[in-house]
């Protein structure tokens with residue numbers, strides 16, 4: 202009788218344990234939402250090499266692996282990060298802090314920081330579901346230092362004169 206109760210208790214614990222694991226898994230709808238947000242959020246435009254040139258026709262297995270082509274401006278030269286690598290070892294909570302942090306141009310961090318938590322989480326689970334892939338993007342180069350990779354000159358030209366206030 203006692204053994205039976207213990208066995209029953211263990212079976213119940215095992216079931217609860219499985220449910221907890223299942224609850225932590227994103228459902229299909231959340232992954233679909235993540236895929237959609239990454240596309241319309243424009244993340245691939247910078248974080249997927251060649252995406253714009255291919256009009257978005259890049260295999261999904263290749264996306265968000267970063268770009269070796271820098272953006273150069275007064276801030277130095279920045280490279281769209283490979284998002285597939287760091288996300289694999291991050292908790293959901295760490296991702297929220299990471300995704301909301303201030304970044305250098307031209308990363309539109311001020312937009313991403315305003316994204317609703319459930320959408321940020323959907324992006325997290327979607328990127329994780331793609332698995333780790335690719336190399337780390339080149340390191341940031343401070344202003345005035347030599348840039349040894351291809352880069353895009355991201356400096357506005359031919360601006361109209363600013364209206365003088367005096």
Ligand code: HEC
Pocket residue numbers: 239242243244245246247248272279280281282284287299300304305306307308309313324341
């Ligand atoms: C206009 C180009 C551009 C777009 C669009 C863009 N990013 Fe970025 N992103 C960058 C660049 C460049 C960096 C590196 C910034 C730096 O070095 O501080 C970056 C950095 C990041 C980082 C920090 C990575 C790290 O480890 O430094 C995250 C997270 C990120 N982007 C997520 C996103 C997501 C999600 C989207 C879509 C909603 C997005 N980005 C859209 C260019 C872009």
